[in-house]
Amino acid sequence: MIALVVFRIAAYVRSHRVFQALLPILVMISIVYASRAPRGAEAAALTDSAVLVIPFLAWAARGLLDTEPDEQRAISATGAGGRLREVAAGLLAALVTCTAFAALTLGCGLMLGLSATPSRGVVSAGVVLHGLAVLAGVALGALTSRPVMPSPAYSVTALVAGFLMMLLVGASPAYWLTVPVTAWMKAAGAGRLVTELPGLTAISLAWCLAALTVYGYLRRSRP
Amino acid sequence: MGSISIVRFFITTMRAALYRYSTMWLTQVSFRYRRRDRYVIEAAEARLAPGDVVELTGANGAGKSTLLRLLAGLTRPTSGAVTDRPAVVGYVPDRFPTGQPFTVAGYLRHMARVRGGARWEPWAERVGLDAFSEVRLRELSKGTAHKVGLVQALMAEPGLLVLDEPFAGLDQDTRDALPQIVTEVTERGGIVVASDHQGGLGTLDGVRLWSLRSARLIEHPPSSSPADSSALDDSLDGSPGVFAASGDAVAVEVRVPARDLDGFLRRMRDDGYPARALTEEEAR
DSSP, X not given: OHHHHHHHHHHHHHTTTHHHHHHHHHHHHHHHTSSOBOTTOHHHHHHHHHHHTHHHHXXXXXXXXXXXXXXXXXXXHHHHTSHHHHHHHHHHXXXXXXXXXXXXXXXXXXXXXXXXXXXXXXXXXXXXXXXXXXXXXXXXXXXXXXXXXXXXHHHHHHHHHHHXXXXXXXXXXXXXXXXXXXXXXXXXXXXXXXXXXXXXXXXXXXXXXXXXXXXXXXXXXXX | OHHHHHHHHHHHHHHHHHTSSOOEEEEEEEEXXXXXXXXXXXXXXXXXXXXXXXXXXXXXXXXXXXXXXXXXXXXXXXXXXXESOOSSEEEEOSSXXXXXXXXXXXXXXXXXXXXTSXXXXXXHHHTTOGGGTTSBGGGOOHHHHHHXXXXXXXXXXXXXXXXXXXXXXXXXXXXXXXXXXXXXXXXXXOEEEEEOSSOTTTXXXXXXXXXXXXXXEEEEOXXXXXXXXXXXXXXXXXXTTSOEEETTEEEOOOOOOGGGHHHHHHHHHHTTOOOOOOOHXXXX
């Protein structure tokens, strides 16, 4: 399966689709960290970047999963020993790619975007939130990829709508009904990120895993 | 830890070897794309033993590619089951997907790694692909791209080889070589199923003839061919109650209780006879 993961990432890079996600992420990093976050606002700055990178990670995951032509997916499935492995390899390749993009975002934030060195707790929280952003991005990208949504127009609309729903529902009292990205930002702005992180992580993780499970279920009838 | 890994590797390897060649079954396999669609395949029953070669025919849109995908495990049946499929499956689509950013050698190297380190070079040489190693997939002609599809399927010594229109676009040398390649796969104990409009595997001994008509999978007796059955189909268009003959085929009229009609027709079709009920006007 690792060989299939390598094949898919190689196809993503060699087809230059990787730039469709990398360039917008670089632009986002430039805007978010254009002026260094003031002392005491390190957690808020890192949380903002973790939230804002989600749609770009979803775009990257969708792009990677859609690089492979439909018939190649069939060939890959027989080569890897079953459709389940092909689906898992695609998700793993998207996870690796999005982790690289998230690490770039977090690294730029820590090295260039902060006025003061953040505490170890804030850095850990930033790592956890960027990790959750990766999962949310992969799940959203997978659910809007071609096997699930063949129409490019509906797919892009669903991707954007999915992220907007996370923002809007996450700002409401029923924030636990989605990956509560606005609640992440609220907690960081109020200086409660480290204490509230376990609860927010549990909710976010549950929704990401649920979305990935739905993707796996849908792919049973959408080869 | 190391010994556990070795044992696990051994078990995995043995399991793959054990199930590489096996008898597979289709049990009441039906398929439709959506809930309210008509069935593309309906209640297909078949047994495929090691060494079998099956030539599948049918009109355009009859469901040949769908049946091949069901056999290869790429599509789940709506109902019924395909069981005991050999562990290693080779699948050659009717159109190889050339829209990929690799050269021929680069692509086949990746597929060889996916297949656990299979050797692709001898197969590439055999089908005349070695001269195209550094050519990009996008630049290949249809026939040459089809050879890439053949090589990726053959390199792993498949227990089940599924070929969708394998002769389309191939040059004469490869067309001549393909029956021999199929024979080698079956002599190892592999099963080969090919949809073929061109009868390219007809030269092989013991080829089983399947056809798809009206969503039904029909196996024709070795002595007859789908062409004979077509003649029978034509003769069935004759007047009811009259024995009509066309070549070696005759049309017969059988009266059965209305409640037994479906079962009777199914049994006849399963036996390879293109049976159908007469319309009310024909029966008058």
